[in-house]
Amino acid sequence: MADQLPQRLKDWIDAKVFAQLATIEPDGQPQLSTMWVGYDGDDILMSTVVGRRKEQNMRRDPRVTVLVNNPATQYGYVEVRGTATLTEEGGRDLIDQFSETYRGVRPYPQDREGAVRVVVRITASRVRDYG
Amino acid sequence: MADQLPQRLKDWIDAKVFAQLATIEPDGQPQLSTMWVGYDGDDILMSTVVGRRKEQNMRRDPRVTVLVNNPATQYGYVEVRGTATLTEEGGRDLIDQFSETYRGVRPYPQDREGAVRVVVRITASRVRDYG
Numbered sequence: 001m002a003d004q005l006p007q008r009l010k011d012w013i014d015a016k017v018f019a020q021l022a023t024i025e026p027d028g029q030p031q032l033s034t035m036w037v038g039y040d041g042d043d044i045l046m047s048t049v050v051g052r053r054k055e056q057n058m059r060r061d062p063r064v065t066v067l068v069n070n071p072a073t074q075y076g077y078v079e080v081r082g083t084a085t086l087t088e089e090g091g092r093d094l095i096d097q098f099s100e101t102y103r104g105v106r107p108y109p110q111d112r113e114g115a116v117r118v119v120v121r122i123t124a125s126r127v128r129d130y131g
Numbered sequence: 132m133a134d135q136l137p138q139r140l141k142d143w144i145d146a147k148v149f150a151q152l153a154t155i156e157p158d159g160q161p162q163l164s165t166m167w168v169g170y171d172g173d174d175i176l177m178s179t180v181v182g183r184r185k186e187q188n189m190r191r192d193p194r195v196t197v198l199v200n201n202p203a204t205q206y207g208y209v210e211v212r213g214t215a216t217l218t219e220e221g222g223r224d225l226i227d228q229f230s231e232t233y234r235g236v237r238p239y240p241q242d243r244e245g246a247v248r249v250v251v252r253i254t255a256s257r258v259r260d261y262g
């Protein structure tokens with residue numbers, strides 16, 4: 001069953017915090033990236049590109065873990081374990097929206113020609129809120 | 132063979148940045164924590180306590196991944212995959228040193244009585260530096 005996102009995590013995301021995303025490498029070792037992050041209800045949203053390592057990892061094993069730090073103090077964070085669903089629909093719009101939110105630039109100017117943007121929708125299975 | 136830490140990662144750590152540590156849960160899903168961080172030559176140093184989940188995870192499977200963000204811009208980060216060695220020797224001194232560095236307080240005041248501090252020494256097997 002899906003778990004809820006704490007309100008303070010949503011507040012941090014509204015304040016344009018970054019998130020760390022952990023995916024699982026083929027050999028089992030975690031792979032880490034720093035990401036732009038949003039939410040839709042109790043799902044976490046991220047953006048990636050078809051063919052990137054993290055995208056390949058999530059297609060093979062959709063279990064991911066996300067960490068967001070309290071941007072005000074750097075102490076305290078929320079860890080979310082969940083499952084990622086990847087869809088191309090809306091992928092271009094999401095990265096443009098992130099680019100506008102984080103950098104005030106729309107459309108997102110940095111993709112190579114032909115890059116296929118993907119929406120990463122993460123449904124939380126377990127949320128831990130560390131003081 | 133061990134990989135070297137980039138100089139800019141050492142500079143960020145000298146500037147008292149925080150790091151994210153990923154360990155591997157028994158079921159294979161990554162577990163994430165935000166940590167104080169140091170280095171000794173080309174090893175990354177962290178501190179934890181015997182019995183914590185991350186400590187149990189690293190004893191079962193010592194493969195870890197560390198991410199450190201560029202504190203100046205929040206864009207750009209270094210990802211280090213490596214292997215953790217845990218030792219109790221020097222464990223109390225390391226947390227006291229971190230507490231002094233990050234908070235100006237020595238000794239570290241927040242451990243419960245009887246907490247056994249552990250030095251987490253991470254030898255890098257692969258370092259990726261993202262612009």
